[in-house]
Amino acid sequence: MMRKLLLFISLLFGVLQISAQNNQLLYGFDQLPQTLMLNPGAEVDYQKHFGIPLLSNIFMQVGASNSKINYNNIVAGSNRTLDIARNIYAQDLSSKDFFNLYQRLEVVNVGYRLNNPKLYLSFGMYQELDGFAKYPKELTALFFEGDDRNGDGIPETNLPVNLNQLNIVGDLNGVYHVGISGQINEKLTLGARFKIISAALSINSKNNDGVYHLENNNLIYNHVFEQMNSKVNAAGIWNSQGYRIFDSDNPSSVFPSLFFGQENFGVGLDLGLTYHFNNEVTLTASVLDLDYINYQENIKTYQVKEDFVLPDADYFEPTPGDEFDYWESTLDRYYNASMIPIDTLRTSYSTFRSPKVNASLAYKIYHGGKTKSVFRNLWCEPEDYQEVLTSEIGIQTYTAFRPNKMVWAVTGFYSREITKNLNTKVTYTIDEFSKKNIGLGVSTNIRRFNLFLSADNLLDLFQIKQSNYQSIQMGMNFIFK
Numbered sequence: 001m002m003r004k005l006l007l008f009i010s011l012l013f014g015v016l017q018i019s020a021q022n023n024q025l026l027y028g029f030d031q032l033p034q035t036l037m038l039n040p041g042a043e044v045d046y047q048k049h050f051g052i053p054l055l056s057n058i059f060m061q062v063g064a065s066n067s068k069i070n071y072n073n074i075v076a077g078s079n080r081t082l083d084i085a086r087n088i089y090a091q092d093l094s095s096k097d098f099f100n101l102y103q104r105l106e107v108v109n110v111g112y113r114l115n116n117p118k119l120y121l122s123f124g125m126y127q128e129l130d131g132f133a134k135y136p137k138e139l140t141a142l143f144f145e146g147d148d149r150n151g152d153g154i155p156e157t158n159l160p161v162n163l164n165q166l167n168i169v170g171d172l173n174g175v176y177h178v179g180i181s182g183q184i185n186e187k188l189t190l191g192a193r194f195k196i197i198s199a200a201l202s203i204n205s206k207n208n209d210g211v212y213h214l215e216n217n218n219l220i221y222n223h224v225f226e227q228m229n230s231k232v233n234a235a236g237i238w239n240s241q242g243y244r245i246f247d248s249d250n251p252s253s254v255f256p257s258l259f260f261g262q263e264n265f266g267v268g269l270d271l272g273l274t275y276h277f278n279n280e281v282t283l284t285a286s287v288l289d290l291d292y293i294n295y296q297e298n299i300k301t302y303q304v305k306e307d308f309v310l311p312d313a314d315y316f317e318p319t320p321g322d323e324f325d326y327w328e329s330t331l332d333r334y335y336n337a338s339m340i341p342i343d344t345l346r347t348s349y350s351t352f353r354s355p356k357v358n359a360s361l362a363y364k365i366y367h368g369g370k371t372k373s374v375f376r377n378l379w380c381e382p383e384d385y386q387e388v389l390t391s392e393i394g395i396q397t398y399t400a401f402r403p404n405k406m407v408w409a410v411t412g413f414y415s416r417e418i419t420k421n422l423n424t425k426v427t428y429t430i431d432e433f434s435k436k437n438i439g440l441g442v443s444t445n446i447r448r449f450n451l452f453l454s455a456d457n458l459l460d461l462f463q464i465k466q467s468n469y470q471s472i473q474m475g476m477n478f479i480f481k
Contacts, residue, residue, distance in 0.1 A: 022398040022410040022431065023059070025454040026473060027442040028360055032443060032452055033477050034120050039286040040179045040191030044111075044120055045481075047193055049111030051124070052391045052476040059104040061456075063308040063469035065432045066097045073467040082324055089144050091100050093135045095165050098405060100433075101131040106475070122193075127258055129171070132354070132402050136165040144323060146316035147214045148220075155214055155221070155315040163210035167403040169354070171293075172201040172236075174258030178272070183462040185277045195268035199293050200258050201236040206353060206403035210304070214315055223310035231303040233349050234297040235264050248434030266293030268353070279310055282392075285298060301345040307343050311335055323357040354402050362394030366415075391416040399433075407432065421445040429456070433469035450477045 027038045034057050035042045051057070064070075068091040078084045104126055111122030138161045147155035178191030209229040215222040275283045304443040318326040322472030334340050367389045396411040409431035417423050422444050429437040434457060441454035455461060456471035464470060 006175060008110060014450065022061075022407075022409045023471075023473070024396055024398065024413070024427050024429055024430075025425060025439045025456065025471075026411065026452075027358055027396060028362070028440055029425050030443040030452070031417060032475070033111055033122065033479070034106075034448070034452075034475055036111070036120075036179060036191070037126075037177075037193075037270075038111075038183065038288070039272035039274070039284055040193040040270050041181055041189050041286065042191065042284065043182070043183075043189050045407070046113075048112035048394065048480045049110070049122075050478045051106055052478070053108055053159040054105065055476045056109045057104060057106035057126070057473070058475045059102070059471075061102045061471040062100070063433045063471075064097070064099045065468075066093050067434075067468045067471075068097070069097075069468050071467075076465070079165050082321075086144060088135075089140050092463040093137060095135060095137040096133040098402070098407075099131075099133045099135070100407070101129065103129040108479070120182040121178070121182050122180075125174065125176045130173075130353075131168075131170040132405075133168040133170075134165065134403070134405060135344065136167075138162055138165055142212070142316065143327065144318065144320075146318050148317060155216070155317075157214050157216050159213060159406050161212040163208050163212065163228075164404075166208050166230070167206045168404070169204040169206065170202065170401060171199065171353070172258075173293075174198040174200065175268070181272075190375055191272045191276040192272040192404075195270070195291065197266040197268055197291060198258055199264035199266065199295060199432050200234065202263075202264070202293070202351070203234045204233070204403075205230070205232040215309075220311050220313065221315045223312060223316070225309070226305075226307050228304050228307050231293070231301060233299070233301050233351070235297075235299040236262065245453050264293065264295045264299075265299040266291055268292070277332070280364050282360075282364065284358075284362075286358045288356045289353045289356070290355055293353065294348060294350045296348040299348065301347070301349060302342055302357070303345065304340070304342050306341040308339070312341055352402055356401075357399045358396065360394055362392045363415075365391045365393070367391065382407050389417040389420070396427075425454075432455075437469070437477075445479065448478050448480055450479050451475075 023038055026032065026034055027457070028035060028042065031042070031044045031046070033044070033051060034303065036044065044239065069088065073091060074084055074087045078087060080436050094384070107123065107126040111120060115121050131136045141149060142161050144150070149156055150161070175195050175197050177193050177195045179191060181191035183189045208231065209227055213224055215224055262342055268289060270286065270288045271291070272286035273284065279284065316330070331340070335342070392413075392415045394413055396413060398409040400407040409429055411427050411429040413425060413427045415425040423442070424443040427439040429439065431437070436459055437456060438458045439454065439456040440458060441452065443452040452475050454473045457467060457469050460470070461466035
């Protein structure tokens, strides 16, 4: 049982080493089918679309709020998860620092205009992995240094370690969705997307309470745990016999669960709108992931709700390089002696996912096209334009409500139709990952075939081993005008 508790610690550090779904480049860009996933109320002027299966949207975004967390500082030269975790600890992070991971793969994405031309229906299925962890500074210090933080051979007594710093959520889901956007009038378009969620893997520990400190009682040390109310929920990781389902050497073992292979499922709703103040000024907004998931199969909950004291002749003193083994044997010794009042539950539990809010305000500029005149540089009056190209300049905001943390971003953008078949978008984003994030998106149409590419944080793209944040996305669709 203690091995499983330590597995949770390992998973925590695993999230730390691999690390948001801020998709500022694709949001509102070029009427792509994928913009409907970010704003169900986005406008599209085509009749139908068909995403190439497994290639219509491939999205990966990883980041850490502290610039010290990069490949060169954390991963280079490390052979074990423990080494990577110690490298993170050596960076002296703050308890305000956090790590984010988001990955999405569209399996199917199809849409078409209904008999009522004001309505556009879209549906499909995608797989997503979403992880978030705040850095538990005091717990990490206890894990690596024990009770003797300064290494002088004398343990610090009455030094509190707050368990409320432990905040981690991670989900691997298959999502089936159907959405509709409708033009209410010339100014307003509204949209909604309903989702059915098949939850393959989940682990979360949030809203914890508890304080640990050491007391020296003559020749006995008392490890005191007070104000305890802590919980770890896990689903899809172990089965009812106690064996681990997820095999890190064979990640595909979880794929059947993405297609309702087990009884962990939920429902969700995305909402969005587009509003034109006039021909130039447009407001958009969306609320995503209003999701509820119920876990009933392959679940375990570990919880401690009672205060307790662990008397011992020794204080906590992990061996450098063997911290995992030290804590496993130490906790097993206490648990086997029935000294830790931990409850192991297999009852169902439910969670609400972290909602995300997007908004943008854009000003559109109309550019004159050229006529078929033999005078190559002859520009015509607007009413005589053969083709009108547009550009937009504006601002976007993003907010995600994570456990005990609100993640935010502000983006300035400029998009431009180079031709009717080639569109670009340039962004400058300020958030907790970077203050110099420049991104570029390109969308091109070749007859009915559409290809889009985007990359964030371009200034670090060619020195990615020193970067603490990166986002890359691509997709292929057939769009029928």
